[in-house]
Amino acid sequence: MSREIKFRAWDKNNNKMVYSGKKYTNGGLLDWFEDEDLMQYTGLKDKNGKEIYEGDIVKDKKNHPRMKLVVKYEGVGFSIKDIKNGDCQILFYNSSCRKQENIEIIGNIYENPELLKG
Numbered sequence: 001m002s003r004e005i006k007f008r009a010w011d012k013n014n015n016k017m018v019y020s021g022k023k024y025t026n027g028g029l030l031d032w033f034e035d036e037d038l039m040q041y042t043g044l045k046d047k048n049g050k051e052i053y054e055g056d057i058v059k060d061k062k063n064h065p066r067m068k069l070v071v072k073y074e075g076v077g078f079s080i081k082d083i084k085n086g087d088c089q090i091l092f093y094n095s096s097c098r099k100q101e102n103i104e105i106i107g108n109i110y111e112n113p114e115l116l117k118g
Helices: none
Strands: 007-011 016-018 036-045 051-053 056-060 064-073 078-082 103-108
Touching (some): 051 103
16 A cells, blocks of 8 residues: 655745645646745544644554654654653554554644643
8 A cells, every 4th residue: 555645834924834735847846935844744644534744743642641742754754752852752663554543633833832842
């Protein structure tokens, strides 16, 4: 099963998340403006069926119920890290499992910066 490649972007000029922010050049290549922070879709959904992207802040109700975790891309795959101390790197090993029953998105680093505080 292949993973769907999708992106979203934080538009710094308008302070909003853009899910259809793809802009195609005449050559058909993806072209993002300088004032956008690009985030990739992990290919996974949280327990409510919501797509999980880089920059999302999540809770892992089963393994780490008291921690707030942020989704990051680590060069070889996606991980979630404890916001408070950066510890507890947990990789999404099974990307073929489309829905992560223990993970719930509670916000993202741009629209909910208050969640980044310990």
